[in-house]
Amino acid sequence: MTTSFRFAVNVTPKPGILDPQGRAVEGSLRHLGIAGVSAVRVGRRVELTVDAPTEREARETVDHLATELLSNPLIESYAVENVGAASSARAQEPVA
Amino acid sequence: MTTSFRFAVNVTPKPGILDPQGRAVEGSLRHLGIAGVSAVRVGRRVELTVDAPTEREARETVDHLATELLSNPLIESYAVENVGAASSARAQEPVA
Numbered sequence A, B: 001m002t003t004s005f006r007f008a009v010n011v012t013p014k015p016g017i018l019d020p021q022g023r024a025v026e027g028s029l030r031h032l033g034i035a036g037v038s039a040v041r042v043g044r045r046v047e048l049t050v051d052a053p054t055e056r057e058a059r060e061t062v063d064h065l066a067t068e069l070l071s072n073p074l075i076e077s078y079a080v081e082n083v084g085a086a087s088s089a090r091a092q093e094p095v096a
Helices: A020-032 A055-070 A088-092 B020-032 B055-070 B088-092
Strands: A003-013 A037-052 A076-082 B003-013 B037-052 B076-082
Touching (some): A003 A055, A037 A055, A037 B003, A037 B020, A055 B020, B037 B055, B055 B076
Antiparallel strands (some): A003 A076, B003 B076
């Protein structure tokens, strides 16, 4: 018996690491007439469904995936978020 | 007087929209020997600091930015998260 768990992995550039996308956003702010915005950092957000017997095992799978495939541990850090089972992505791509 | 608010904008492909990055992650799973993972969706996570008199005004700035610059409303949806003032990005790039 397995249960489906839905997670989000937030991957962000580590402090001190250059973030060209964040700088590009900051450079566009004045063209949009937006003031007061600073310290922009652009990362990735990966949402996924894991089928596992327990939430702990599901989290282990997510951690494995996050370090091996979703992030570059040298320059990025990640945080795992439990986003519940009922997500739009599941509705669209049902778990087999 | 303004206060600094730290937000994260999570941008995800809308249901029904193709997500080539998500498919690429799914295609790599078997090489890593990871089973039970499905419905992978890859989006962006943008963290930023907004200086504004009230949190409501700060949120309005974030919404403006999210629709104009950070997401493509035709194919992506976004959600705004309050992540508090004390973030690593602020420590690295102090608010002017």
